[in-house]
Amino acid sequence: MKEDPWDNTNTAEWERQEVIGYFLLELEELIQDIVVKKPKAVGVSVHGSNRTLAKAFVKELRSRMPEITIVVGGYDCVYYEIGPYLFPDFDYMVIGEAEMTLEPLVKALAINEKPKDLTGIVSPYDSPDRKWVVPPLLEDLDSIDFPKYEWTNLMLYRTYNNNHFVPVAASRGCRWSRCRFCAECFPFRKRSPQKVTDEIEFMVSKGFYKFHFNESDVNGDPKNLYDICSEIIRKGLKVSLMGQLRIDKRNTREYFEHLARTGFVHLRFGVDGWSDNVLRLQRKGYTMKLVLENLRNCYKAGIVVTVNMVLGVPGETEDDVSEMIENLVQCKDYIAIEGINTLILAAGSEYYKHPDEYKIRFRGDKDEIYRNHPYYIPTELWYSEDPYIDQEVRIKRLDKICTKLYEQKVDIGSFAARVVENLKNNEKTIS
Numbered sequence: 001m002k003e004d005p006w007d008n009t010n011t012a013e014w015e016r017q018e019v020i021g022y023f024l025l026e027l028e029e030l031i032q033d034i035v036v037k038k039p040k041a042v043g044v045s046v047h048g049s050n051r052t053l054a055k056a057f058v059k060e061l062r063s064r065m066p067e068i069t070i071v072v073g074g075y076d077c078v079y080y081e082i083g084p085y086l087f088p089d090f091d092y093m094v095i096g097e098a099e100m101t102l103e104p105l106v107k108a109l110a111i112n113e114k115p116k117d118l119t120g121i122v123s124p125y126d127s128p129d130r131k132w133v134v135p136p137l138l139e140d141l142d143s144i145d146f147p148k149y150e151w152t153n154l155m156l157y158r159t160y161n162n163n164h165f166v167p168v169a170a171s172r173g174c175r176w177s178r179c180r181f182c183a184e185c186f187p188f189r190k191r192s193p194q195k196v197t198d199e200i201e202f203m204v205s206k207g208f209y210k211f212h213f214n215e216s217d218v219n220g221d222p223k224n225l226y227d228i229c230s231e232i233i234r235k236g237l238k239v240s241l242m243g244q245l246r247i248d249k250r251n252t253r254e255y256f257e258h259l260a261r262t263g264f265v266h267l268r269f270g271v272d273g274w275s276d277n278v279l280r281l282q283r284k285g286y287t288m289k290l291v292l293e294n295l296r297n298c299y300k301a302g303i304v305v306t307v308n309m310v311l312g313v314p315g316e317t318e319d320d321v322s323e324m325i326e327n328l329v330q331c332k333d334y335i336a337i338e339g340i341n342t343l344i345l346a347a348g349s350e351y352y353k354h355p356d357e358y359k360i361r362f363r364g365d366k367d368e369i370y371r372n373h374p375y376y377i378p379t380e381l382w383y384s385e386d387p388y389i390d391q392e393v394r395i396k397r398l399d400k401i402c403t404k405l406y407e408q409k410v411d412i413g414s415f416a417a418r419v420v421e422n423l424k425n426n427e428k429t430i431s
């Protein structure tokens with residue numbers, strides 16, 4: 001396998017038959033145990049990297065236990081329209097967050113019922129004329145406990161090079177939720193500093209000290225993040241932290257210095273648009289002036305700064321590309337580019353929902369294309385006008401940007417370099 005098979009650019013590894021065969025054999029002991037213990041249901045969390053293996057696992061389990069009920073959830077199941085397309089072999093699929101919806105299902109399964117039309121849960125048993133209603137979300141995140149992983153050996157959760165980055169989520173959703181390319185626009189909710197730091201303290205007591213704030217909008221409530229940091233300092237926790245922040249006018253030098261004192265060593269900014277015009281097109285809600293101020297403040301506070309870029313949105317011009325290069329070169333002394341993504345027309349995004357408004361056109365019948373591709377529209381099936389942009393144009397722009405940045409000695413990072421390589425090889429970068 002690739003050195004880091006979990007890297008975003010290596011998702012294709014998890015579709016190789018050789019890899020699936022290897023891990024399926026590893027799961028044999030687990031499958032045998034399930035067969036012996038005969039549970040009423042088995043739950044599987046599914047996402048881009050384990051999807052193919054999970055399908056093989058479910059198929060194998062069903063062949064030995066035809067009566068088993070399969071319940072799936074996880075990142076593949078965020079949208080009602082997409083989940084069953086990505087992972088069709090289930091009896092129940094929990095859409096999105098499960099806290100408010102899972103209980104009736106579990107209770108029914110425990111008494112051998114096969115319920116249907118449950119709020120937030122899709123099933124082949126549902127009525128044919130069922131109308132989908134958006135399920136409720138848990139508002140009070142402090143009302144649930146954090147995972148203690150008591151069912152397994154925590155040391156198993158490690159990166160390819162034996163590092164441990166404990167994921168911690170201080171919030172869910174995104175307070176801004178307006179970027180036009182984004183498919184993660186969920187309502188923002190936060191946990192209290194006390195609860196977040198209790199979790200970190202627990203993990204520290206188990207011997208872990210590196211944490212990754214695994215959420216869309218770490219500074220969705222800047223004061224809350226500040227207070228989390230104060231609480232970590234007060235508890236005397238010696239930790240190393242990283243996460244992704246949004247550009248915000250409250251990101252002052254003093255703010256970052258507080259984060260640095262707490263243990264933040266690396267912050268990533270999804271700047272995404274790198275010219276004022278592109279920021280406006282993407283609807284990021286800030287200007288380049290603020291971007292440059294934020295990045296400088298963060299760097300001066302002693303934190304490693306990495307950034308992302310989304311390239312080729314409708315309306316982006318060649319002049320924008322030149323300006324983006326200039327802006328990146330301007331801050332080359334204090335940033336590294338971690339990700340450059342060409343625009344994906346992803347389900348759930350504003351561009352996907354209202355393509356006409358952005359002069360997005362399709363090569364073929366739009367309704368049929370949408371029916372056949374509920375997850376994202378393949379690049380060869382769409383383009384945008386004024387100016388004309390398709391994937392070929394995007395790759396040319398990407399090539400130009402990377403070449404110029406390389407010449408100007410801007411750190412484009414190994415991730416960005418691999419993305420460039422993959423795009424050139426026409427590999428899929430979407431999971």
Ligand code: SF4
Pocket residue numbers: 174175176177178179182183184185216217246270
């Ligand atoms: S790209 Fe980031 S800031 Fe923008 S809506 Fe999505 S999660 Fe929020």
